[in-house]
Amino acid sequence: MFKKSIAMVGLVTSAAFMTGCGPSDDGITSNSTGSEIFEQVCSACHNGGVMGFVTSAPAIGDKEAWVALESKGIDSMTQLSIQGFNKMPAKGDCGKCSDQQIKSAVEYMVEQSK
Ligand code: HEC
Numbered sequence: 001m002f003k004k005s006i007a008m009v010g011l012v013t014s015a016a017f018m019t020g021c022g023p024s025d026d027g028i029t030s031n032s033t034g035s036e037i038f039e040q041v042c043s044a045c046h047n048g049g050v051m052g053f054v055t056s057a058p059a060i061g062d063k064e065a066w067v068a069l070e071s072k073g074i075d076s077m078t079q080l081s082i083q084g085f086n087k088m089p090a091k092g093d094c095g096k097c098s099d100q101q102i103k104s105a106v107e108y109m110v111e112q113s114k
Contacts, residue, residue, distance in 0.1 A: 025094040032097075034104030041094040042105055045087075055087040066113035074110065078103040 027040055038046070038060070045051045048059030058065035069077055081102050084090030091097050097105075 025096045028094060028096045028101075030096075030098065030101075032101060034101070034106075034108035037094065037097055037101055037105040038108050041092045041097065042109065045092075046109060057088065060109050060112050063113055066110055070110050074103065074106060077110075078106050081106055 025041055028037060032040075043060070045055050045057040046060050048062070051057070052059050058069060060066075078099070081088065082091055082099055091102055092105075094102075
């Protein structure tokens with residue numbers, strides 16, 4: 001007599017999803033300056049390129065846009081940038097950036113847009 005045993009093999013499917021395919025904060029350290037943070041993080045949307053067009057982020061160098069924004073004050077702009085609003089991600093998705101560094105990046109954009 002033969003007894004057939006059937007082994008059921010459970011398949012374990014694991015799917016790893018990486019989140020955050022936006023700008024990269026890879027090169028950011030606590031010493032990064034406002035301009036470096038702008039270049040590596042914020043410029044993805046704030047350089048007037050495709051992402052800027054899609055998200056309607058105010059582009060660096062767009063005097064009209066930034067003069068209007070600056071009238072709110074650097075502090076309130078910084079606060080919004082840290083919290084995020086609409087399509088502007090919190091801290092521009094830069095997990096490593098300190099609040100102070102975000103402020104420097106905001107100041108840099110304002111300075112470059114005068
Ligand atoms: C994924 C795209 C994206 C990235 C990256 C990004 N921004 Fe923005 N940002 C936006 C958009 C879109 C707006 C306009 C939001 C609106 O007015 O609805 C905005 C608006 C702003 C404003 C205007 C705030 C105000 O008071 O209206 C500031 C300041 C700003 N961003 C700073 C930054 C800084 C600093 C960084 C980098 C650390 C950054 N952004 C990265 C998309 C982005």
